[in-house]
Amino acid sequence: MNPNSGAIRIYGVDFSGARDPSGKLFVASGTLAADGSAFDLERVAMCDDRLDAFAMMLRSPAGSIWGWDVPFAPAGPAYDKLGFTAWEEWLSLAAGSSRSSFLEKLDAAFPPFETPCAAHGWACRHTDVVCRAASPFKRVQPNLRAMIYAGWKLLAYAREAGCAVFPFDDAGGTRGGPTLYEVYPSHTARLAGGARRLDLSAAAEATRAVAGWRLPPATEGVAGAVPSQDAADACVACLTLAAAYARERASLAGGGRPSFATDAEWAARRREGLIVRLAE
Structure with missing residues (x-):
């Protein structure tokens, strides 16, 4: 897939709030075709510290989007x-x-x-x-x-650095930085039958089936099985955001209401945020 043909870089993070997140925080990344028809899951990396993930985000290509598995707001x-x-x-x-x-x-x-x-x-x-x-x-x-x-500390610093946080900010941030979305991989797993998978081919196929993609996302860039559930969850976070963005790009990029959002969710979004997900 040619990343210079309007394709979008997408990242998924299985976050950790531990004092020492080493071995618990993973970032998966891939490329979504401009027309949303295909997605290549290319890499999953372990971060020794939250600073590693933060630096990776700030260095990511312009227009990239990030899915973080952490609540962005309270009720x-x-x-x-x-x-x-x-x-x-x-x-x-x-x-x-x-x-x-x-x-x-x-x-x-x-x-x-x-x-x-x-x-x-x-x-x-x-x-x-x-x-x-x-x-x-x-x-x-x-x-x-x-x-x-x-x-929330990371979100505060990310906004100061020019990132946007959906649905609170306009996409693209104040200086063209990446946009951050809240995701919840366990929701995708539940839609796909309830099983959390270490086998990425199986996880990608399950996501394809739920999202309605014609072809399953490619996973050749990473091993068929990942070393931990945290790494697998990062991959599912990435796959979930890619699938949701492929279907809801106009809304997620433009600040409009995505089809999966309920009336109550959308009315409360500026205070409570919104989990980006696949439609049930």
Whole structure:
């Protein structure tokens, strides 16, 4: 595939909020044909540190898009508990706090919430309910409070560096940087039968079937089996964003409403964000 023929570079990140993310944070990347008909998954790389992924993002080609497996925002009712009115205040809180002080502030305002999201409220966004995702305030397996601390800090720095964050910013950022999208690989796995796969050919075929691609995405650029579930999730994040972008490019690039978004999700998007996903 010729990357100079209007093709789009797409990246998927299986994020980690751990103090030491080495061995837990992976970035998968590939190229989507300009007409959205084909996708080549070319590489999956392990990052020793979140700074590696951040630097990779800032150096990625103009017009590239990134899918991050981390909640970009809390639920709307959570704003009142901290007296916030704007999404940017959450990013500023993370960027301006130590890990311990951030987690202490959350623990003081939000009790544990460990069950999958079933109804909208302070713990669960509309988009979490639709995707049957965990609350951004979940504390155990995984600790999403630690993840959003690292994730929101990264989003704050990325926006300062000229990146755009969907659906809060215009695509392309303030200086033509990449655009970041929230993805949830487990949703894709559920649509494809519920199994999380280490075999990338099987994962690509499952994504093709769900997305309705005529041909399965090519995976020759990476090994047929990846070394860990984290690496596999990065690949599924990349495949998910590629498939969603192929179908919803006008909306995802132009700020319009994608067909998969519910009325409630779209109405709350400026406060709660939106998980980019394949339609059910």
